[in-house]
Amino acid sequence: MLINVTGFFRDPDAWETLKTEILPQILERKRNGAPIRVWSAGCSTGEEAYRLVMVLAEMLGWEEFRARVKIYATDMDEPALAEARSASYGEKSIETIPPHLLKRYFEQVGGRYVFRPELRRCAIFGRNNLALDAPISHLDLRVRRNTLMYFNADAQNRILARFHFALNPGGILFLGRAEMLLTRSSVFTPVDLPSRIFTKVPKTSLRERLMLASEGEVRTANENKEVEPHGKLPLHEAALDAVPVAHESLEAAYEELHSTSEELETTNEELRRRTDELNRVSGYMASILASMQTGVVVLDNDLRVQLWSDRVEELWGVRPGEAEGEAFFELDIGLPLDRLRGPVRGCLDGKQSEEIVVEATNRRGRAFQxxxxxxxxxxxxxxxxxxIILMEEWQIPERAP
Ligand SMILES: C[S@@+](CC[C@H](N)C(=O)[O-])C[C@H]1O[C@@H](n2cnc3c(N)ncnc32)[C@H](O)[C@@H]1O
Structure with missing residues (x-):
């Protein structure tokens, strides 16, 4: 049974510690502008992930936040993930958000509060079962609040070992208030126990262990000079010492591969979803344009054609493929384009809209207004x-008799 209880501002004290004491250290370590990777594991309906967006975007500024931060947010509960992606919350959910943050980060749409799309994109939502799937790796911060407690001690230990591997050196693990078991873990050490914030205890690498083994070889050789006439620790002993480490390193490499493929899958899933969304919106746009009697042309700021609707093709006999990308005022169509220079310039200079009626000739040679x-x-x-330029045949309104 999945329990989805969550909220934007659960445990404010712990979050305050994260914000004022922990995140500044992570940012200081990454002051070279390197990417910052965060994972909200067991993200439920997304509140925790969007809270992370708000905290980090406030610290970094929106532009830098968008350029540097990636927040992976996963859960095994698909309906919860769908809600998280929609980023739309009711009155009850948002009531704990301070008004200035609510105003900055949410748009009000039909009585709901929708997280701002331009920042929403920094959170990548995907399915991940913490008991079975590989973790996302190279993390600076892993937020795993109120999820670990649903696992038994054995499963928790297995998951903790993977968390350890997934964190960067100095990486932070942020758990929920009720999650105590971790205090007994040997691979994590508390940074702020009341807030359940931990950092990983570094494990020695294969290279370090081999160095130690070879140093041990020399040291033992010196200590054993009396008993060991050749003055050397037999090489196979050093090698044997390194075998479990080599095995560990292979396991780590294997985990890393899994993790990368897991991350790719999460990113792909998000990409697929966004492509579907984009296709849906494009299809929607195309059908609106097709059903309009008015021709639509869109120019960029350099006055090159970005969009040329079918209705415009019908009017002037120039296909979208021929017009799009071309300088609008250099097109050869039956519309006296010079007459449009003034209105277009007016809009570029700040007027919201301008309208004129001109004599034109359609593709069949018929003159019309x-x-x-x-x-x-x-x-x-x-x-x-x-x-945006709209074009349509102008019928002079008939005078009342
Ligand atoms: C109580 S909610 C916590 C939400 C959020 N982290 C918070 O603290 O506000 C627990 C979440 O863990 C998820 N969960 C439970 N078992 C999981 C598993 N094996 N893998 C991934 N997510 C799991 C549930 O679907 C649920 O959304």
């Missing part, structure tokens, strides 16, 4: 991305 409207194309930050 064409109403052309130009409008600014703005992105979510209201920055100008280009110009």
């Amino acid at each position: 064409c109403r052309v409207s130009c409008a600014q194309l703005l992105d979510a930050k209201t920055e100008l991305q280009g110009i």
Whole structure:
């Protein structure tokens, strides 16, 4: 049975310790601008992952956050993951979020609060069963709150061994308040026990163990000079000493391979989902454009054609493939493009929209009045991305008798 209880601001004190004492150390270690990798394991409906986004984005600034931070968020419960991806929360869920963060990180859509899409993309949601699947590796922070407690001691130990491998040196493990068993672990040591924040105890590598073995060889040789006439620890002893370590290293390499493929799978799953979403939106756009009687042209800021709808092709006889990418004002169509320079310039200079009616000739040679409207194309930050031009046949309204 999966228990999904979660929340944005559970255990505020522990999160405060993470924010004020632990994360600054991680950022200091990574002050060379290296990527920062975080895993929210057992993320349920996503609140914990989005909380991590908020904490790190506040510390780094949005731009740097987007460039450097990857938050993997996994669970084995697919419906919970679907909710997490939708990033849409009701009144009850958001009531613990401080108002300034709510305002900065959520958009209100139809009575729900939706996490901002531009930051949402830094969280990659995927399925991962902690008992069976390989962990995501090279982590700076692993948040695994209120999930470990559902496993028995044996399973916890196995999972902890994998967590150890998955963390970078100095990496941090952040557990839930009720998760005590770890204090007995030999592979993690508490950094802040009340907040259940731990760091990994480094294990010696094969190279270090071999060095130690060979140093031991020399030392033992000196100590045993009396009894060992050749003054040397037999090489096979050093080699035997290294065998379990070699085995360990092979296991680590194997784990690493698994982990990489697991991470790739999670990323692929996310990519597939986003491609599906993109295809759906493109299909949606295409059918809206196809059903409009108005022709639509989109120009970028250099006034090159980005979109040329089928209706525009019908009007002027130029196919989208011929127009897209071309300089708009150099096209040869039956619309007197020079007349559009003023309105387009007006929009580039800050006017929201402009409209004119011009004499034009369609692809069949028929003269008609064409109403052309130009409008600014703005992105979510209201920055100008280009110009939208709408074209349609203009019927002079009949006068009332
Ligand atoms: C109580 S919630 C914790 C949510 C969040 N970490 C928090 O502290 O707010 C426990 C989550 O662990 C997940 N879980 C349980 N067993 C799991 C397993 N073997 N692998 C992955 N996720 C598991 C459940 O689906 C559930 O979403």
